[in-house]
Amino acid sequence: MMENWQELTALCETCGCSVRYAEPLRNHTTFRIGGNCGAFVSINSIETLRRVLALCREKQYPYLVLGNGSNVLAADSGYAGVILHLGHDFSGIQQKGSELFCESGATLARIGKYALEESLTGMECLAGIPGTVGGALYMNAGAYGGEMADVVVSASYMLPDGTITEIPREKMELGYRRSIFREMDGIIVGITLRLQPGNYGEIKAEMDTLMGRRRAKQPLELPSAGSTFQRPVGNYASF
Numbered sequence: 001m002m003e004n005w006q007e008l009t010a011l012c013e014t015c016g017c018s019v020r021y022a023e024p025l026r027n028h029t030t031f032r033i034g035g036n037c038g039a040f041v042s043i044n045s046i047e048t049l050r051r052v053l054a055l056c057r058e059k060q061y062p063y064l065v066l067g068n069g070s071n072v073l074a075a076d077s078g079y080a081g082v083i084l085h086l087g088h089d090f091s092g093i094q095q096k097g098s099e100l101f102c103e104s105g106a107t108l109a110r111i112g113k114y115a116l117e118e119s120l121t122g123m124e125c126l127a128g129i130p131g132t133v134g135g136a137l138y139m140n141a142g143a144y145g146g147e148m149a150d151v152v153v154s155a156s157y158m159l160p161d162g163t164i165t166e167i168p169r170e171k172m173e174l175g176y177r178r179s180i181f182r183e184m185d186g187i188i189v190g191i192t193l194r195l196q197p198g199n200y201g202e203i204k205a206e207m208d209t210l211m212g213r214r215r216a217k218q219p220l221e222l223p224s225a226g227s228t229f230q231r232p233v234g235n236y237a238s239f
């Protein structure tokens with residue numbers, strides 16, 4: 001696909017968001033491999049996402065959503081379409097009591113740190129997973145006996161036509177590393193998490209313990225996407 005991307009450039013300028021062309025996907029995946037994508041757009045608002053999606057539809061550009069790239073294996077041949085990056089530029093966190101409303105690009109690490117500072121418990125086992133909260137909900141990420149399903153209350157997602165739908169946890173079909181989002185075209189934009197008031201020292205101690213266990217078992221400095229094998233029902237994928 002040879003595009004001149006003129007209209008995408010103009011749109012991104014209007015929206016104040018960054019766009020890069022022929023961007024190496026190896027720079028955006030934890031496997032650190034993958035060829036170039038056609039365009040890499042750092043989404044900075046719901047309205048930007050809606051407008052870029054509309055342009056993709058009009059121009060028939062294929063597109064893919066990327067969070068922190070920690071569960072994606074990008075092909076050496078790259079991807080000719082548009083990567084919609086929901087990451088740092090779309091990562092606001094707002095608090096109401098024990099509930100946190102997070103834009104989907106917020107990382108679990110940042111949300112965990114925020115929760116710690118506010119003495120809110122519930123994120124300890126998730127904070128070490130190196131993904132965005134959107135990517136984590138997409139596959140109901142989990143570790144050390146906890147998973148996204150334990151803390152999510154609701155989410156909103158955008159369909160290809162730009163409409164936004166709110167979905168409560170009960171309708172997300174959350175199971176072991178799966179959710180309804182894997183079966184549909186929706187892009188998760190916002191997630192509400194419900195945590196519980198807790199004790200700063202205890203939350204910090206638990207986070208430090210779990211991070212220590214992770215560092216002891218996982219070569220975090222090496223390229224990977226974490227676990228390779230899915231756990232068989234009622235058993236472990238490794239000894």
Ligand SMILES: Cc1cc2nc3c(=O)[nH]c(=O)nc-3n(C[C@H](O)[C@H](O)[C@H](O)COP(=O)(O)OP(=O)(O)OC[C@H]3O[C@@H](n4cnc5c(N)ncnc54)[C@H](O)[C@@H]3O)c2cc1C
Nearest residue numbers: 067068069070071131132134135136141142143188225226
């Ligand atoms: C060292 C290491 C340790 C890990 N440990 C764990 C662990 O303990 N437990 C665990 O469950 N996982 C673990 N993982 C895997 C990974 O971190 C999780 O799956 C994480 O939730 C992926 O989030 P992401 O933002 O990186 O998603 P990405 O890798 O960017 O995307 C993954 C998928 O989600 C989709 N997606 C991303 N954002 C959205 C969105 N906003 N809307 C719709 N779809 C979206 C993408 O299109 C893609 O299909 C680990 C990975 C690494 C590298």
